[in-house]
Amino acid sequence: MAEKDGQEQTEDATEKKLTQAREKGQVVRSKELATTFVLTATGAAFLAFGDALARALVTNMTSLFKLERKDIFSPDALLEIVSVSIKPLFWPLFGIMIVGFFAAIIGNILMGGMVFSGESIRPKASKMSPKAGLKRMMGPQAMVELIKSIAKVAVVVTIALLVLKTQFLQIMEFSLQPLHISIIQSLNFLTDVFIWLCASLIIIVAIDVPYQYWKHAKELRMTKQEVKDEMKDVNGNPQLKGKIRQMQMEISQRRMMGDVPDADVIITNPTHYSVALKYEKTGNAAPKVVAKGVDQVAFRIREMAKEHKVPILESAALTRAIYHSTEIDDPIPEGLFIAVAQILAYVYQLEQFKQRKGNRPKPLPKTMDIPNDLKY
Template identity: 50%
Template sequence: MAESDGQERTEKPTEQRLKQAREKGQIPRSKELGTAAVLLGAAAGLLLLSGSLGRAMSRVFEQSFRIERATLFDPAAMMPALTDAIASLVWPLLGLFAIVLVAALLGNILLGGFNFSTQAMMPKFSRMSPMKGLKRMFGVQAAVELLKSVAKVAFIALFAAWLLWGQFEHILGLSHEVLPVALVDALELLLWMGLVLCLALLPIVAIDVPFQLWNHSRQLKMTLQEIKDEYKNTEGKPEVKGRIRRLQQEMANRRMMAEVPSADVVVVNPSHYSVALRYDKDRPGSAPMVVAKGLDEIALKIREIAREYEVPVISSPALARAIYHSTKLDREIPEGLFVAVAQVLAYVFQLNAWRKGQGRPPVPLKDDLPIPEEYRA
């Protein structure tokens, strides 16, 4: 189906499109499935409850034909007699109605499921348009429904004729039976023929259900532009999402930079890497934690803040790369780097003590700190 912009609906409906259609009450439904379910439920219910229903009707007939003369002319006796008749029939009929009700509900929710839509209940004034009404009456859809109805009636009629022809001798044989037996036999034959005739609707249902599913999917098909627009509406425009990500990254960087003054040391690769470490001496058993890390411009900014707040900056390219690639922000360093980081912290603590006039100058750090091969980047 061509759109106004020249695009065709060639793409399957998305989950969002299906959800919106369901909210509007636009779901696949099969009238044939509902009709077949009701008729089969009624036929099956009559077969299951025929015994109790027949006995109840017999009691009502007996009570009705055995009314005494005094009761017949007593106006006050009419209501008790009616109440007794209703009480005899109420339970078998309620059972039959319950079976038909369950069959009707199942027949309508088997395809499309249960759906309650307030939008579908709202009045639509467009449906009151005479021109649109005529279009629906004489349109392609109306012609298809007419052909379906004619084919369905013809099929059911042929099936009923075949069924009657097959039971023709049995029907004629009822005239040779005594009255009570003939009546029971005729009712039983009628019920079974009704059930088999209802089963003739199943081939029609088997054709209609796939057609309704296909037609529903066809009506909801989308153009490529509609899919792109839906993606933009649900996921957001790429440029907006990119700006949001940049703002979030900037906020995260500002929070990270605020932690640099509290670090004990910043380990750097003079060209690209900077990693700020903090060790809490008051927590026995804890390991040094990465409070800030970055590459290139962020690494330069970390070093600037460290120098501003007099946080020692130690150049160790291999260790800086190892910590950067192995440890996430606000996480403790891995066990394999404990020895190397411990040497750096020991050097820093000795350096801070010497600057305060306590102790001797620290021994310079070795260039080849003990870093396991799996942590070398």
């Protein structure tokens, strides 16, 4: 198992690591797939251009075999004969070359896609180090490449022996056939050899492609510490995030506590929960929650309310309903309108009574009408 800084690289590469590797040109490739694709495409091109190539070769051979002694010593005549014999070959051979050219490009991007990276061609000291070179030559990767090379040589030799064994007499008869028949049979023979060769190499490709995917994934494996460090880079340091979250909560609480003196009423349950409500008498907006809290925060809300003479009323069920169904600056739910209206009306009447402008309000009911879906 590969190791890095004393730790085993046991974790699969993250998306960030894969992206960075791709930017550096480290993508999965299979030389065997590319080679087989080029050979297959070239063989298909031979089939497509076979008739035209056969006719061109017949014309070529006929022209060259008709050379006379006087033509050999005449540069102009020799040039004309060679030109006439080569011209018919141009388009069939050009077509085969074009197919081979594009097949070479496509074959190399079938796995890993098209990647342009200057990192892969940048000189590196490790590549020029004799020690590193010997390590690569003696390493497991070199052994795998050696096995693949031996397998390919074995495939070619096996096909050659099979062809010689089964087609030997036919090959010998080529020279006895008329020129045009001999050329056609030779091209058919080469096409068959191409097909056999490609079919055999597909077996090697079927083994090499999964191996290359496995090797690429193994090379990019990470240690547990690398994964942790990357998560910190991507998501931020957990401790730092915790401190930031705590600071945000403190700032939010300070802002919330600053709104308590402007509240119209504080509703409690009476010890664990506290909710501060404010109602803008102008407009049609519903009363909104300007502060809320439990335990210590609830206690601070009550203390600040006492300090600024904000009315504090007890209503356990209503307090819990508002606390759990709203956030800061949210209007109260529609289902609590009647209960909250009773609270605000009581506060208004109490204020009027204190100013000697009205009678003492009737006590609030001990139980408020809370919808079932808002009971907590």
